[in-house]
Amino acid sequence: MPADSAATPSPSIPLNGRARAHIGDHPVYRALPPDTRRRLLAEGTEIELRSDAPQPLDRDHLWFVLSGVLGAFPADSEVCVAQVVSGAVYGWEHALGFSGSAAQVRPVLDVRVFRVPATAAREALGYDWLARFVALQAVQRLTFLEQEAACNASHRVSERLAKWLLRLHLGGNGAPLRLNQAQLAAMLGVQRTSINAAARSLQAMGGVRFTRGKASILDVPKLTAGSCRCGATH
Template sequence: MQSSIPGPMTNHLIDSLPSQDRVSFIADCEAVDLVFGEVLTEPGGQIQHVHFPLDCFISLIASLSDSERLEVAMVGSEGMYGMPLILGLDESPLRALVQGAGRALRMPAVVFCRHLEQRPALEALLKRYLYVLMQQLTRVAACTHFHQVEARLARWLLMTQDRAHSDRLHLTHEFLAMMLGVRRAGITLAAMSLQGRQLISYHRGDITVLDRAGLIEAACGCYAADRSIYRRVITEGGALAGTS
């Protein structure tokens, strides 16, 4: 579903572009409403559009089989979906699932590639973002193997809260189990523990973050590490040529 370009702009990557590049880039975007549960691309599918979330967020899911799935990255207003295009590839290695409904800026892949060729500042910024994603993907693999479910759940809830821009989330045990790659019973125990510590409240899929500071303490160090790498490489990564 298409809509008018919203304002103010709330995608950090686009906001980080030099003003002239930013205006030209936005002119070739369209604003779309993404629906919860919408699949943007299946593994092996062609990436026809890039998406820059504004107030929605997208899960990137590795699938070994219909019953073996794991979320390996999450994209919200801090990033974009369609990164293989930067490498000259238009095939998605992951399933892109809309996890939080909302608005995004969308651009056809062919137009995006033209902007990459013509705008060095855009290419430099997105290469840095690609590095951030690589770091996050690596950390997810280690986190899934070494860290306890409760700490991973706390981390995942914080990541979701950041991108939903809300303390209230709707997430079933089945969905959380799929996202974290664990059994439903493990999610139930972890959620009960976080609720018992009064960090969250949980009822029939409705989760409310009650104590964000406490949830950060309960989370594994991967949450802080992800935010740190983004801040160091993207936010504090040095001015782009021509920024004004």
């Protein structure tokens, strides 16, 4: 695609009553200088990835999440140790020329992403800027993982499940939560029976309804009341 046409954003297309998320609306992209934005736009592509056939994201790109949620899974594990929500970016290390963490990153919910080849991102953003940014992010990631470890050790499964559902709902930019209880148990690293009990408890509070293979958020304040709110930013 010639750079001229790539530099012209396509119009937002209504999707289930919502405007489709677009790279022009991504908060990290919008915070970049105009020249950098133009270069990224000329080199990048918007694509959709489905959660029912999740493929790990490659390490050759920088990925801007426009909608949906990605999860990070340590090798040979179904436990999801971190999420990359809409409005965030995955793969800063790739742009810097490193492969980053060994964890696989793949869609937890259907995602729409804007991906830029790592080498093009490095040229557009500059090595020094990237190096400072990755160092800052490493500290933030460590803090997050410390909080999550404390949460896993000390909070009830129902509180953690509520926290998770809120994180996916609020961070997914409206993407449907097509997750069954077996998948939720695996991702939280708990027994299926514990998730069943936690799901019943949250459902009884009126915050969420579980139907076959799907969780529907009915009432955010009620779900928040049942959550431990670890790591919440709102």
